[in-house]
Amino acid sequence: MRLVHAPRARLVRTLAVVLTLSSLVACKEAAGRVKRQIGGKHPRTRAAWSPATLSAVQGVPVEAIKTAINARLEGKAPFKIEDEAWHHTKNLYKNLGQTPLWLTNDGLAKERASALSNAVLNLSQDGLRLDQYPIVELANALMALRQTRTPTAEQLADADVLLSAMYSAVGEDLLSGQVNPKDVAQAWHIDPTDENVDSALVQTLGELPFDAAINALRPEDDEYAALQKELVNYRAIVEKGGWPAVPSGKATRPGQSDSPARLGALRQRLALEGIAVDSTVSGTYTEAMGAAVAEFQSRHAIVVDTSLNKETIEALNVPAAYRLGQIAANLERYRWMPRSLGSRYVYVNVPAFHLVAYDSGQATLDMKVIVGQEFEDKATPVFSDSMETVVFRPYWNITPDIQSGEVEPKAAADPGYLDRQNMEYYTDGGVRRIRQKPGGKNSLGLVKFLFPNDFNIYLHDTPNHELFAKDVRAFSHGCIRVEKPGQLAQWVLGWDAARVTEAMNSGADNHSVRLPKKLPVYITYATTFMRDGRLNFGNDLYHRDEKLVQAMSGGALPGESTVRALQTLKKIAES
Numbered sequence: 001m002r003l004v005h006a007p008r009a010r011l012v013r014t015l016a017v018v019l020t021l022s023s024l025v026a027c028k029e030a031a032g033r034v035k036r037q038i039g040g041k042h043p044r045t046r047a048a049w050s051p052a053t054l055s056a057v058q059g060v061p062v063e064a065i066k067t068a069i070n071a072r073l074e075g076k077a078p079f080k081i082e083d084e085a086w087h088h089t090k091n092l093y094k095n096l097g098q099t100p101l102w103l104t105n106d107g108l109a110k111e112r113a114s115a116l117s118n119a120v121l122n123l124s125q126d127g128l129r130l131d132q133y134p135i136v137e138l139a140n141a142l143m144a145l146r147q148t149r150t151p152t153a154e155q156l157a158d159a160d161v162l163l164s165a166m167y168s169a170v171g172e173d174l175l176s177g178q179v180n181p182k183d184v185a186q187a188w189h190i191d192p193t194d195e196n197v198d199s200a201l202v203q204t205l206g207e208l209p210f211d212a213a214i215n216a217l218r219p220e221d222d223e224y225a226a227l228q229k230e231l232v233n234y235r236a237i238v239e240k241g242g243w244p245a246v247p248s249g250k251a252t253r254p255g256q257s258d259s260p261a262r263l264g265a266l267r268q269r270l271a272l273e274g275i276a277v278d279s280t281v282s283g284t285y286t287e288a289m290g291a292a293v294a295e296f297q298s299r300h301a302i303v304v305d306t307s308l309n310k311e312t313i314e315a316l317n318v319p320a321a322y323r324l325g326q327i328a329a330n331l332e333r334y335r336w337m338p339r340s341l342g343s344r345y346v347y348v349n350v351p352a353f354h355l356v357a358y359d360s361g362q363a364t365l366d367m368k369v370i371v372g373q374e375f376e377d378k379a380t381p382v383f384s385d386s387m388e389t390v391v392f393r394p395y396w397n398i399t400p401d402i403q404s405g406e407v408e409p410k411a412a413a414d415p416g417y418l419d420r421q422n423m424e425y426y427t428d429g430g431v432r433r434i435r436q437k438p439g440g441k442n443s444l445g446l447v448k449f450l451f452p453n454d455f456n457i458y459l460h461d462t463p464n465h466e467l468f469a470k471d472v473r474a475f476s477h478g479c480i481r482v483e484k485p486g487q488l489a490q491w492v493l494g495w496d497a498a499r500v501t502e503a504m505n506s507g508a509d510n511h512s513v514r515l516p517k518k519l520p521v522y523i524t525y526a527t528t529f530m531r532d533g534r535l536n537f538g539n540d541l542y543h544r545d546e547k548l549v550q551a552m553s554g555g556a557l558p559g560e561s562t563v564r565a566l567q568t569l570k571k572i573a574e575s
Contacts, residue, residue, distance in 0.1 A: 009453065013056045039483035048208035054328040056101045060153050065100055068157030071092065072524045074210055076401065078165050080134045085169040091198045092164055101205070103156060110144055115211040116167055117573040121566055125171065126218060126335075127328025129179050133169055135565040138162045139232040141573045154435050166212075171201045174217040177335035180554070184547040188336060189383035189454075190522070216253040221277070224334045225329055226530045231556070237501050238557060242320035243272045251309040256309070257283050266308065269316050270296060274534070301351065301539035304470045313535075323555070325549035326537065328556035330528040337524070338384075346387065346459075346492075348480060349540030350380050351527045353473045355459075355482060365484075365491050368468045369459075372478040380457065380478050380541045382525045386518040388450040390489055392503040392511045396436040398423075399456070424544070437508040445486045446504040449492065451521045459521075461485035463505075480523070491518055492541040555565050 019270055033443060054062040062291035077086035092101070100108050102375065123130055145151050147513040175197055181188035200217065205350065207213030246269050247262045249371045260283045267277045270292050277292040290306035297304045300315045317440055341347070341358070348355045350371045357365040418424065422441045436442050445461020455478070462481040467473060480486055489500045492515055503511065527538045527545055554562075 011448050027042070042296075043392050044553045049206050051099045051101055052104050052109075053098065054103065055107060057100065057152050057156055058107050058149070058151055060151065060156060062100070064101070064153040065156050065160075066098060068153040068464065069161060070098065072154075072157050072161045072536075078134050078162055079137055080132055081165045081169055085172050088168040088172055088197055088201060089161070089165045092168060095198065096203050096205075100156070100160045102160045107151075107156075108142065108159065109425060110575075112162060112210050115209075115214065116163060116170075117566075117570045118211055119170060119214040121570060122215070123173075125232060125554075126504040127552055127555040128173055129552065130558050130566060131243060131554055131562045132178065133166055135562070135569050138166055139565065139569040139572050140567075143195050145366055146371045146572065167205070168201060170214070170225060171204065171217050174214075174335065175200060175339065179548065179551045181336055184544075184551050186333075186525070186544050186548065187379065187381045188525075188543070189381055190337060190524075192290055200543060218249040219339065221334065223530050224331065226535075227331050227334070227528060230528070230535045231324065231327045231331065233538055234320060234327055235557060237272055237320045238324050243269050246313055246316045247269055248313055249309070251307055252257070252285045253307050254285055254287045258285045259283065263289065266293075266316070272320075273299075292566070298402060298471075299534060301471065301537065301538045302324045305518075306387065310536055321553075322549060323537065325553050326550040326558045327528050328547055329545060329548040330526050332552055333524070333526055336338065337522070341522060345397045345522065347522045347523065348383075348459075349529060349538070349539060350523065350525050352529055352531075352536070353489075353539075356479075357488070365487060367483040367488070369483065369484065370462065370467055370473040370481040372480075373474050380480065380523060381455050382523060383453060383457075384393065384456060384522045387449055387521050388515055388518055389450040390493060390513045390515065391440040391448045392507050392513070393446055393491075393509045394442065394444050395438060395531060396442055397428075397442045400433075400434065415513050445481075445485060447489055447500075449482075449488065459488070473537070504570075515557070 017119075054065075054287055057065060073090050077083065077465065081089070093099075102113055120133060121137070134453075141155070141162050144155050145159055148155070204213045204217060207216075240337050244265045246265045247259070249259065252258045260281055263283070263285060264281060266289065267279065270277050273296070275292050275295050278286075278288055285308060289308075289379050293308055293312060294304050295305045297312060299307075302311055302315055343361070344359050346355065346357050348369060350557070351367055353371060355367050355369045356363045393402060407418075407423070418434070422437045422439055424437060425432055426435055427433070436444075438446075440463060442463065445463055448458055448460035450458050457479055459482050464481075465483070466479075468483045486497065486504060489495065489504075490497060492499070493513060494516065495503075503513075525542075525544060527539060527540050531538055551555075558566075
């Protein structure tokens, strides 16, 4: 990925000036209304706007315009409008009476057209690819209206339909993402909310102020808003030429000598990421520099050892443009998530090795987790399901693959292996299988949490708690081991600590307890995330970033022609 040239950088900075800080935070009132509509559980609120009742537009009979709109809708989709957005455009007209949506008696509804144009400009802060929208075509259609006093029905219809198509495309992208996860190898199995896009578009079009209503289509999440700000920050770094490369060399520890030039580059590189180091020029890798490197390692999912080693140098030298692309990619992953996750749920981010339990929108419990190894058949997928059961003192029913590939070869080589591992044969549906009996040696520990799914993934305890002390925790066969199983059991069941402790340590073996109410569980994959107010780059364990970063690169840093077209559209819409 090339760094931006100076003329293009000036254009991007001009675009950034146009975008206001207020657009980073959605209007809470409008966001709440739209979020309820997307969730599909609440009735639609009363609209503050509805299409104008028209007899004519600039002297053109409205019936002629309606006929032209219908003809346009029956034809091909406008350039750059995908089939799904075109489908939503048709439904928008159908749901609102097949009447003009952006016209008044005097012509174009300039305030609403301007609000939509500004919304497209603001998409730069979402990392969306602006070159995927019909910006030039819409600008030409609006210019045609501006340059004539007696427009034709077809000209009015073309402008109205293009505005509706642009609005539908923008709305769909904010609600469910611009890229199909299946096209960029994401192993993503959380269904989008396509069935609610039409109702959300109608709802939003009727809200006032319209610009705030469009802003509310994006995820209403503090982390999403924080990543938007980081996108702007990293874009500024890229515009200025990125950061210097730190020369490779020997692994250096605090107190050891090193090249002043190398250490100077290290100071400059860390400072650009907001990690301060004293500016004293010397040939010693000081304790302070080691502490700064440790901070960098912590933020980049590297084993924290203060050493300026090969892995750390490689992470330092990842181009700023690629880091910018990762932020844009993870904003897209947020848009792939359901807009409403529920009032009470469990959220696991695999690259962060972290689980958080939420209640009424507040994080009430968090802990480290161990996830699947990076081998393809052990990678933890992205999916969601509902937790139904907690099993205390469980058996580990070893899967056929693990049985044939790992356990049986060890048992064949060592006749005492099964006994030492507290394992036994049993019959399941006429098939001879191996399981590990409940107890302290059991690989699932003393409790597991079941949410039936196609991947046979669940949360569970582990006898190997020392692994939680490691910074990179990808050791499992795909299931997720939790650091605080007892506290999680208390949280999901509503039991006190004593009751859970008894069930784990002296209760009946393989004892299943149904949850009072099913609990949503989300297993996600976000490689950029906020922790303690700072941006972190997680471990891309399963190499899922590259294709998505490439797909979103045009949104991370808009091109020169796109910026010019957007500025032109804004001027026309406001004139």
